[in-house]
Amino acid sequence: MHGYQAVLVLGALWLAACGGVSKEDFDGKLAEALCERYVRCGVYLDKGACEREVRHQVVPRYGLARKYDEALADGWTRYDAGAAGACLEKIRSGSCAEGPLSSQVTRLGFGVTDDCRFLTGVVADGKSCVSMADCGPRSYCTAVDNNAECRGECRPRIEKGEAVTFETRWWCAPGLVAGSSVCEEPKPVGEGQYCGDEASACEPGLYCTTGGVCLRIAAEGDVCDVWDPSRPLCAWNLACVGGTCRKRAGEGAECLAVSASSSWATQVCGRDFFCDAERDERGTCRALLSEGAACRGSQECAGDLYCAAVDPRTSARGTCQRRYAQVGETCRDSRECAAPATCSFGTCSDYAVCGLRP
Secondary structure, eight states, X not given: XXXXXXXXXXXXXXXXXXXXXXXXXXXXHHHHHHHHHHXXXXXXXXXXXXXHHHHHHTHHHHSOTTTTHHHHHTTSEEEOHHHHHHHHHHHHHOOTTSOSSOHHHHHHOTXXXXXXXXXXXXXXXXXXXXXXXXXXXXXXXXXXXXXXXSOEEEEEOXXXXXXXXXXTTTOBOTTOEEOSSBEEOOEEEOTTXXXXXXXXXXXXXXXXXXXXXXXXXXXXXXXXXXXXXXXXXXXXXXXXXXXXXXXXXXXXXXXXXXOTTSOGGGOOBOTTEEEOSSTTSEEEEEXXXXXXXXXXXXXXXXXXXXXXXXXXXXXXOEEEEEOEEOTTSBOOTTOEEOTXXXXXXXXXXXXXXXXXXX
């Protein structure tokens, strides 16, 4: 064995022993961690089917892929394998009372959020940046606020009592939220109380309705209503069926088909299945469809597929086709670009088009 190969092997063994996860392994381990949580909490019923779906749907959107390779190679960003492992363990072992993806992660992706940080930049405030990973943990990159611009600059996060605007509301320092005019500590809000501003956080077990009131999350067997904002919503891992929160069902179970635009909370089948019936009619839970199959909506297609050319106003069906386009392919009409590519003027472009690092 060559010397560099021995170093790689020893490094991998060390990471495994310490619970660390390498950058190259992160996306695969992310799919595993998410699916352990999803299956344990009843969102998916089969771990293998879950991993196939998550690798196509969640990982391309929020994972690492090659997104930070240039920054890491040039030394502008540092990767902490131990912190990455801790982040994945938090996802894997978390409570079924809440979903595994925080609002920060769904906005910025993994590695750069306050609740899951393992990428730390070394670019100084006032210097040019391309992504959040270029800046330090108490700084942000202005390029994130303007997707049309490849470059921005690192700026300090806004501290307690400092002024905040609509454009900077995301960038309060860790542990703070944007109030009406300044960054402040979040205020716990109880059931039935107002929660319609950034600074008001509903207490655990509650959620903020579209009407700005904290309601208790409905448990299994509780009454629910996904359309009436004054009525409770089911927990994230349950379905609202016939006005009652229920566990998700497996293949062959009876179900009521919903429209392609309906909330996922109304679908009784596990996420690895769909209800094989016309809209608002009763059918059975069936395994998701493969590429080329006729479909009524994208909720029927497996993996990274979507229902192309379907017309919900008629009975004409579409076809399950690849959703995520590669570099050089078209990214309009519901097709998204596979990470780390971005959609630019209707065509997927490589992340590297943003130019050299700062």
